[in-house]
Amino acid sequence: MSNSSDNAQAPLVAIGLTLLAYLCFSCLDATAKYLVETLPSLQVVWMRFVSHVVLALIVFQVWKRPGIFRTGRPVLQIVRAFCLLGSTVGNFLAIRYLQLAETMSIMFAAPFLVTAIAGPMLGEWAGPRRWAAIVVGFIGVLIVMKPGSGEMHWAAIYSVAAMVSYAFYALLTRMLSGKDSATSMLMISAVVAMLAMAPAGLSVWTAPPSLFHWLLLMCTGVFGGLGHWLFIKASALAPVPVLAPFSYAQIVSMVGLGYLVFGDVPTTSTVIGASIVVCSGLYLLYRERVRKS
Template identity: 35%
Template sequence: MTEQNTRLGIMLMVVTTFIFAVQDGISRHLAGEYNVLMVVMIRYWFFAAFVMTVAARKAGGLRAAAATAQPLVQGFRAVLLVAEICVMIFGFTLLGLVESHAVFACYPLLIAALSGPVLGESVGWRRWAAIGVGFVGVVIILEPGFGVFQPQAVVPLMAALMFALYGLLTRYVARKDSAATSFFWTGTVGSVAMTAVGAWFWEPMIAPDWGWMALLCVTGALGHFTLIKCYEVAEASSVQPFAYLQLVFASALGLVVFGETIRANVAFGAALIVGAGLFTLWRQRQRQKKAAR
């Protein structure tokens, strides 16, 4: 792994987080005007077409991409991801981008906490301490017991839990399946599941919003493409800390475009969550280095 490749990987991760933040902003706008399920369904139609096009151009074509010894797990993780996207976008309409992303930033800590029971990995006391600090940050953001706690603040926390489980299941299926196979199942099964639900909530859309929908579809495919390229040129442990920039970019969009505000407790809680998450990633990298010796 050369320094140049790592630098390129970091640049690609920064670009990816910016694209995903823009995608979240567009999703927030469309979900404020139309049913969330319909918006995600149309987005997934384009996503499915994208993954099938990518798979068809590789050796073995669609048959090779779809081949798996664990179809139930692959199918479940695909449905779990599309459900998480619906929940998160619903959270945008309730809380806005700033507070939703501040809470959602805890998902790497949830992955660390659940990696033991789900994958059988050991989690040391230092990482458990970091997980604890991160969840203190979540509690500070949610402000329970101060008379201003809103039940809808739990929505992005649910999305973070779902995304963490999706991430763990992705690592689980990677023991037998290639990334291309997992990507194929994510797009195709997610599209079928979303169509079965979203078709019942179809609403007519005005012409300008079809333009935003087209941009949403393009950013979705482009973001996944740059993310794949990012992991091709650099180790995940080197670029993963920069994924937190999505919180920064999405918050900036929320402030500038949607007129949201950042409350002091949200800023402090998010800082605790991100700090704990970065420490957890650092500990994971140290463990990987020791294992490689």
Template identity: 35%
Template sequence: MSGVLPREDRTAAGILAMLLAVVFFTCIDTSAKWLSLAGLPVMQIVFARYVGHLVYATALYVPQEGWSAFRSNAPLKQFLRSLFLFSSTTLNFLALKHLPITVTTTIAFAGPIVITVLAIPILNERVGLRRFLAVCAGFLGILVVVQPWGAEFHPAMFFSLGTLFLASMYFIMTRMLAGVERNATQQVWSSALATVVLAPFAARVWIWPESAGQWAVLCAIGAFGAIGHIFATIAHRWADASILAPMIYGQIFLATIAGIFVFGTWPTVWTLCGGMIIIGSGLYIWQRERQASRC
């Protein structure tokens, strides 16, 4: 297919690109929480994130590939993929309004575990006993973080759990579209659909930023989204997904730093313990997938 770049064996560069993507993903969450605390409506923040992404993606890909970048080979699947992405972003930003960034990030780390579960009925993948036990351990880690039985529980955690499910469905759809769609099409579709759908909702609640700082962050959040996803796309062209998967766990350290220095919040013991369980189970699943791929 025209516009599809071949894979390259550049593992070290791919890992670096994925780490840069993780940095920008953390910037998205940090910016969203900061803008929300500043009083801007969540729907306006989500709209700004995607309209900015659309502007940058269009400016990058249209000069290279023309308007064919908007032409999808699987429009229904691309629509669902885009729907899952911006829906997960909306719930994530709602959660960030009430929860520490370390909590939402830690819950999101269960994504590989949820994807493993969803891949059974959707992608007809088989999961052995040991991987199933690792999945169970991962969900135990989620319970430790969420604490539905304790005083630390906040109803906004349901938004974060919804984010986890929808984001996992987004990656399931991404797997289904692998080798079918160009990177340019996936970038512009996901941002364009969100922009069109969210525009009327954002217009109803729009509040003009009161300071240059708010304007700067509102404009930057779209750039963070576009650059982060572009780096992630490049990374997966340069290195195997199984090698890149653990890089996302570096976000817990970045989220902790952002929480301390930007918002003055420290991770709780429950968040740290649950995060260790989730990361441990995720790394085990990653290792099992690596071994299976070599057989």
């Protein structure tokens, strides 16, 4: 009886962990946007992974656990790490020029891409209703980006690249969850990204102007590491299509932080487009619940 009860609670626990993860990601983006106003974006990306690795080494006491980097799928782990790096680079480059609400609205297309390619990669196929929701959600993203209107900022391409990278990161996380430990996944991705980003980060290095900036650089590792650890734990408890729509809760924290920290007020097109995308994502969630029942 307890096993069936635990199985029934697992999706709810996974959803709670996912919501906490996306709150961490919102704090990460807001911190990064503040930092890239005075420091090179690539330096902030590199320090995000450096601080992540240093803090994780201390928390997990890696020197006492030599097997923490052991994995049965090293190629997938490395590819996953580069997907995370690509998502971070694209996002940190974009937030220098765009509002947090704008970058988040474009990133909202990730669950649709996840749903579309979860079939061939994970065997979790989308039906015609899901595909209809995917198309509608994509229209919402186009409204935010406004291509061809002359108003589309060129930096939006960074957000698109970040979105695609993140979608594959989410799928690879699901593939590896339950096979490799959450700790090893967290450490391997951070170490690979840190080493890969070191040449670029060092080449543009600029001394942080204050202790406050140093502290914020350390916080990027805290927010990023904790967020991805929570996401990994959630992915082990529930399928990707169940968790993907809950990324839309992030729009609340992103808009709030954008307004409180930077005084950004979302444009009308951002509000309309984000609303369409959120509604499409909620429909995907509804179809998942109907299918399960």
